[in-house]
Amino acid sequence: MSASDRVETKWSRLVEQALRRRAPILRDANTTALRLIHGAGDGLPGLVVEQFGEVLVAQLHEERLSLPQEAVRAIVIALARRRGAQAVYRKVFPRDRSASRARLDALHHAAAPWWGRPAEEEFEVRERGVAFRIRPYDGYSVGLFLEQRANRDRVRQLAEGRRVLNVFAYTCGFSVCAALGGAAETVSVDVSKRYLEWGRRNFAANGLALERHVFIRSDALDYFRRARRQGRAFDIVILDPPTFARVKGRRKPFVFEQQIGALATAAMEVLQRGGRLLACTNHRETTIRDLERIVRRAAGERRIESVARPKLPPDFPGDGDYAKSLWLRVN
Structure with a gap:
């Protein structure tokens, strides 16, 4: 041989x-x-x-x-x-x-x-009973990041009666789970109109009406500024930015390590007292301790009541740095 x-x-x-x-x-x-x-x-x-x-x-x-x-x-x-x-x-x-x-x-x-x-070109899969639309030849990504399975589950469990903001929403998987969990409102923000339309199809796949669910095409920091001007506050804020992204029509790409501090600060400013922040990254050089330090600094004088550091699902073995996430309850 x-x-x-x-x-x-x-x-x-x-x-x-x-x-x-x-x-x-x-x-x-x-x-x-x-x-x-x-x-x-x-x-x-x-x-x-x-x-x-x-x-x-x-x-x-x-x-x-x-x-x-x-x-x-x-x-x-x-x-x-x-x-x-x-x-x-x-x-x-x-x-x-x-x-x-x-x-x-x-x-x-x-x-x-x-x-x-x-x-x-597009078909339906299920994740713990939730339907998602998949496009297998739509570029590198197909519409669903599987490492977030447990976090989507937790959003669904926590969402009842709550206002949920999902920034960098992509195809709105977190928003779908929040809506299925009985959220009073979801706001899905992404720079891509195409991904937000995909998100709407994910809502339709689960039989969800859109009356209390809003899809906003916007840069994340621009939306945070608008939300503050409008006096908006959310019970759950989901912050799951990419590591790197080129945005059509913009000269500078999005670079995680350059913007995560400002994003975390802006997220804290629209988070209701007693609200929960989910912060995620798959940036290899940012450890879970780094991410927690950034978020704690963004909280300023607000008291962080609890922190959870979920493990990756069991189909992602042996590589704890592949993706990191933090759940924080902030007063």
């Missing part, structure tokens, strides 16, 4: 172990979206595989892969067949960061899958 054959055999064994590790969530009939392979956390550096209904999405981080793409493809196809999937789409994170953006955009927006038959 060649060295590459031995590595491929080892990877196949590690895939089997990863599935066993996820047995409880795989048995949950109300959840059809989960992470099957979490890179080095499952002993498979460079490979991330998520399942969305009958579609697998494989992320290939080339600088960390120890197998050629064709060998990885064979392993992922075997996993897809095992899971009853009908298609696999791939998202390539190239070793050479100067690689053609146009070529990658074309790859990530192609309806033709890496394997299997083309999936619908």
